[in-house]
Amino acid sequence: MNRVNFRSALISVLLCCMLIAACSPSGGKGDSGKSVESYIQPAFLQPGDSIGIMVLSSPINTIRRSKVDSMIRVVEGIGVKVRLGEHIFKNEFAAFSVSDKERAEEFMRMVRNPNLKAIMFYRGGYGAIRTLEYLNMEEIRRNPKWIVGFSDVTTLHNVLSNHGIQSIHGGMPSSFWLTKRDRPDSTLITVQNALFGKTTGYEVAPHPYNRYGEAEGILAGGNMTLISASIGTPYDLQVNENTVLLIEEVGEGLNDLDRYMQQLQKSGKLGKIKALLVGSFTKIKDDEDPWNIGAYELIKMYTDGLDIPVIYKYPAGHSRPNYAQYLGRRVRVKVAQDGASVEFL
Known part of the structure; x- marks a missing residue:
């Protein structure tokens, strides 16, 4: 082959490769490091809409069936119909309901199902990170719906955030309960x-460790164990100077x-963020060599040097109140001596 023909052939091959790469769907670990300019907001629900409830993390086979049925009725009480995942009561693969791939496939079937307007996980626990490589994020972007959960679901929230998809950090059936008057809890x-698109923001009581100021940015984050565990992996939460970071922890x-x-x-995340929301830190234990301080006092060692608004005792995490948060949504954070607020824009 002469040089001209070789050069033409090489250019053709390169163009074909670029076209294939541009058209191919990315999986859970695809291009999660990209900078997201705009976030997809799923459609809000209407009364009578259907939602899917499944397990992506730990199984629920040890929970009494009557308890599960009761919690499903509690969820239906908010005005939705519930469709349970087919594997939700199984325990057929190690510490999980079914294999990682099967759990991911069930999630993707719910994503593709046009009759389901949201997907809620029954509980957290452990294992969501094992399913991420089997998820098709481009398909999720094409079929956006609200994904609801917290705790171990943080790993999924982070990947959704990296791919520009809003989601809801909020309670799951395992954490719901009814008041003495059989009314849903907060x-x-x-x-x-x-x-249903009715959340506008939250007011937060003053806290002595708060740092005053105002800021706007995109809300991201969740459970600290999961955020930290993902650092250096393809699922690392992408944090920049436009991020309002939420952190919470338990046990x-x-x-x-x-x-x-x-x-x-040390990863540089703390120094980049626009504001920090310190949620509940529940059942935090001292160590054999005692610190003799509480969780918030420890975190304060790191926030004292930050020139950004910081809210302590923000109502999100593994204790009540655990208010639902729109991750991937722009928020306005205000912190003053008489209290703080987070407004969803």
């Missing part, structure tokens, strides 16, 4: 409001908590 009410030791804060700091 956790479920805020999930209902978020799904960890102070050494672990300090390690997570070190990771946020």
Whole structure:
């Protein structure tokens, strides 16, 4: 082959490769490092719409069936119809309901189902990260619907955020309950409001560790263990100077908590963010070599040097109140001596 023909052939091959790459759907780990200019907002629900409930993390086979049925009725009480995942009561693969790929495939079937307007996970636990490589994020972008959960679901929220898709950090059936008058608790009410597009923001009481100021940015984050565990992986939460970061934790030791804060700091995430929302830190344990301080005091060591608004005791996490949050939504954060607020824009 002469040089001219070889050059023409090479150019043709390169163009074909570029075209194939541009048209191919990316999986869960695809181009998660890209800078997202705009976020897709799924359609809000209408009364009578159907939602899917499944497990992506730990199974629920050890929970009494009557308890599960009761919680499903509680969810239906907000004005939706519930369709349960086909694997929800199984425990056929190690510590999970079914294999990682099968759980991911069930999630994708719910994504593709036009009759389902939202997907809620029954519980967290562990295991969502094992399914991410089997998810087709471009297909999720083409079929956006509200994804609801927290705790272990943080890993999925982070990938959705990296791909420019809004989601709801909020309670799940395992954490819902009824008041003495058989009314939904505040956790479920805020999930209902978020799904139906009625959430505008939250007022937060003053806290002595708050840092005053105002800022606007895109809300992201969730459970600290999952945020830290993803650093350096294809599912690492992309944080920049436009990020308002939410953090919460449950059941960890102070050494672990300090390690997570070190990771946020050393990875550069803490120094980039626009504002920080410190949610509930529940059942945090001291260590064999005691710190003799609380979780918020430890976190304060890191926030004192930040020139950004910081809200402590923000109502999100593993204790009540656990209010639903629109991740991927622009928010306005205001912190003053008499209190703080987060407004969803």
